[in-house]
Amino acid sequence: xxxxxxxxxxxxxxxxxxxxxVLKGIDLAAHDGDVIxxxxxxxxxxxxxxxxxxxxxxxxxxxxxxxxxxxxPRDGKLSRADERTARAIRRDLGFVFQNFNLWxxxxxxxNVVEAPMIVQRRNKAECRDEAMALLEKVGLSDKADxxxxxxxxxxxxxxxxxRALAQKPRALLFDEPTSALDPELVGEVLKxxxxxxxxxxxxxxxxxxxxxxxxxxxxxxxxxxxLVEEDGTPEQVFGNAHSExxxxxLSGYFDRA
Amino acid sequence: MxxxxxxxxxxxxxxxxxxxxxxxxxxxxxxxxxxxxLNLLRTTRIGNAVAGTYIFFFRGxxxxxxxxxxYFGLAQFEFVRSSFLWPLLREPYWCGLIALMxxxxxxxxxxxxxxLRAVPRGAQEAARVSGMSRLQILRRVTLxxxxxxxxxxxxxxxxxxxxxxxxxxxxxxMDVTGIAREAVAETWRAVEIFLCAGLIYxxxxxxxxxxxxxxxxxxxxxxxxxxx
Ligand SMILES: Nc1ncnc2c1ncn2[C@@H]1O[C@H](COP(=O)(O)OP(=O)(O)O)[C@@H](O)[C@H]1O
Ligand SMILES: [Mg+2]
Numbered sequence: 001x002x003x004x005x006x007x008x009x010x011x012x013x014x015x016x017x018x019x020x021x022v023l024k025g026i027d028l029a030a031h032d033g034d035v036i037x038x039x040x041x042x043x044x045x046x047x048x049x050x051x052x053x054x055x056x057x058x059x060x061x062x063x064x065x066x067x068x069x070x071x072x073p074r075d076g077k078l079s080r081a082d083e084r085t086a087r088a089i090r091r092d093l094g095f096v097f098q099n100f101n102l103w104x105x106x107x108x109x110x111n112v113v114e115a116p117m118i119v120q121r122r123n124k125a126e127c128r129d130e131a132m133a134l135l136e137k138v139g140l141s142d143k144a145d146x147x148x149x150x151x152x153x154x155x156x157x158x159x160x161x162x163r164a165l166a167q168k169p170r171a172l173l174f175d176e177p178t179s180a181l182d183p184e185l186v187g188e189v190l191k192x193x194x195x196x197x198x199x200x201x202x203x204x205x206x207x208x209x210x211x212x213x214x215x216x217x218x219x220x221x222x223x224x225x226x227l228v229e230e231d232g233t234p235e236q237v238f239g240n241a242h243s244e245x246x247x248x249x250l251s252g253y254f255d256r257a
Numbered sequence: 258m259x260x261x262x263x264x265x266x267x268x269x270x271x272x273x274x275x276x277x278x279x280x281x282x283x284x285x286x287x288x289x290x291x292x293x294x295l296n297l298l299r300t301t302r303i304g305n306a307v308a309g310t311y312i313f314f315f316r317g318x319x320x321x322x323x324x325x326x327x328y329f330g331l332a333q334f335e336f337v338r339s340s341f342l343w344p345l346l347r348e349p350y351w352c353g354l355i356a357l358m359x360x361x362x363x364x365x366x367x368x369x370x371x372x373l374r375a376v377p378r379g380a381q382e383a384a385r386v387s388g389m390s391r392l393q394i395l396r397r398v399t400l401x402x403x404x405x406x407x408x409x410x411x412x413x414x415x416x417x418x419x420x421x422x423x424x425x426x427x428x429x430x431m432d433v434t435g436i437a438r439e440a441v442a443e444t445w446r447a448v449e450i451f452l453c454a455g456l457i458y459x460x461x462x463x464x465x466x467x468x469x470x471x472x473x474x475x476x477x478x479x480x481x482x483x484x485x
Binding site for chain 1: 377379380382383384385386387388389390393397398401402405477478
């Protein structure tokens with residue numbers, strides 16, 4: 001979008017688990033306002049790629065930057081300074097997991113105020129007001145005092161999105177946010193995500209919701225065995241992909257639908 | 258039955274209550290501290306082996322045997338008798354407390370480990386990805402969840418410790434059971450005396466059960482269908 005620093009940038013990323021090389025050199029840049037959908041067969045490395053950005057997995061080589069913060073891990077290890085940078089990066093990103101991962105011992109509201117209050121040490125009343133506004137936005141202000149296990153999956157995921165937004169992140173990362181949901185609950189979560197995209201939020205979304213990816217994203221990346229196999233606008237990737245594999249993968253989806 | 262005798266007996270037995278409670282409370286406190294340490298040890302490979310061996314021995318042998326080993330066994334070693342610890346180790350009170358504490362630590366360590374293992378990985382990951390430090394994750398997420406998970410098993414351990422204190426009467430300590438045994442030796446009215454002693458333990462257990470289930474509810478309202 002602009003020629004400023006990208007919000008999120010990944011360069012030459014390699015990641016192995018033991019002798020199994022999962023990511024074989026990935027480059028990716030998300031500029032402010034980009035909505036990137038990451039698609040690909042199960043096992044192609046989508047989650048690993050997404051988890052490397054906030055250093056939930058430490059890459060073997062390559063570099064990650066979020067805004068000004070920049071890390072180049074060596075041999076899958078973080079130095080002390082890297083560890084500090086990683087925490088700064090994590091503060092600047094919102095991460096939404098497939099299984100929501102809300103804190104079970106905290107109410108909905110407490111889940112949302114936790115990071116701003118404890119990590120960013122911001123004013124309590126202000127955090128609360130902001131959290132209530134975020135819950136309103138995801139349609140759950142009446143559940144502020146409920147416990148996570150009293151909510152449906154769709155509601156939990158919306159709380160998780162509010163929790164991620166409370167960090168005022170530069171970018172939001174979603175790892176298959178609707179894959180653990182009953183089909184009838186998928187829509188409410190996708191709607192919230194669509195609103196976020198319309199607001200101009202920067203998002204990287206791993207998803208199997210091809211219709212959603214096609215409509216909402218500004219760019220679609222198809223991953224195959226740890227490499228970017230196709231990268232373009234949704235029109236191009238879904239309509240007219242260069243890669244044979246990408247076309248085969250997508251026709252598998254749309255035949256079923 | 259002779260009510261005057263019974264009332265008198267109760268009064269006498271209650272005289273042992275401070276010692277019984279003293280042993281239970283300090284054994285539990287000390288045991289918990291050692292249990293935390295054992296779980297910390299478990300994070301390294303050698304430490305894990307050490308902690309595992311310790312727990313294996315203390316859970317695998319009778320508490321009474323451990324008590325006798327400490328009270329009678331240690332005194333046989335010259336280096337123990339000449340060490341600075343001897344003034345402690347020749348006291349039945351300290352031997353009893355040490356045995357109870359070491360035994361409790363083994364069980365509590367396992368209870369705590371179960372609690373720690375029950376903390377969902379995802380909850381810790383969510384904490385990490387929000388930018389919390391290791392210490393913050395431990396304090397805000399891991400320990401609160403682990404302690405709540407461990408509470409039901411731990412309340413059993415509290416009751417079990419309370420009852421185990423009765424064993425110290427075997428090394429001449431005058432706790433509730435010690436006083437009861439002495440009274441039986443004098444009067445041979447075993448049924449009344451041991452019933453009364455049993456009743457005292459029963460009331461204590463009831464109080465502990467009530468207190469811990471209240472604590473469970475207070476700490477984990479979401480597990481009890483709390484309404485908003
Ligand atoms: N923690 C891990 N340890 C070992 N192998 C892993 C781990 N995480 C992922 N993998 C392997 O990496 C590969 C890619 O996994 P993943 O990134 O989850 O793929 P995707 O999200 O595209 O389905 C898979 O073969 C998976 O088994
Ligand atoms: Mg995945």
